[in-house]
Amino acid sequence: MAYVITAPCIGVKDGACVLVCPPNAIRGRPDDPQLFIYPEVCLDCGACVEACPVGAVFADVDVPEEWHDFIALNDAKSRERR
Numbered sequence: 001m002a003y004v005i006t007a008p009c010i011g012v013k014d015g016a017c018v019l020v021c022p023p024n025a026i027r028g029r030p031d032d033p034q035l036f037i038y039p040e041v042c043l044d045c046g047a048c049v050e051a052c053p054v055g056a057v058f059a060d061v062d063v064p065e066e067w068h069d070f071i072a073l074n075d076a077k078s079r080e081r082r
């Protein structure tokens, strides 16, 4: 399991999640529309869920149906930047 950042983050990128993530699994470049969680780095602690002010973070098994594409999107960003 890993956690996933979904649509509400787009255009927000608050960054509070970054500050509470122990392994630095949440990353984004200035030109990214949102932040991403790198699944191979995520420890599944859940701290980012509470930190997010817009409710953008879910465990992958709990991602709402309409945002399922974000599971692959977070993983793809991680892979392209290894």
Ligand code: SF4
Residues within 6 Å of the ligand: 003, 020, 021, 022, 023, 024, 025, 026, 037, 041, 042, 043, 044, 045, 046, 047, 048, 049
């Ligand atoms: S669940 Fe924990 S380790 Fe994973 S991204 Fe969120 S804060 Fe980081």
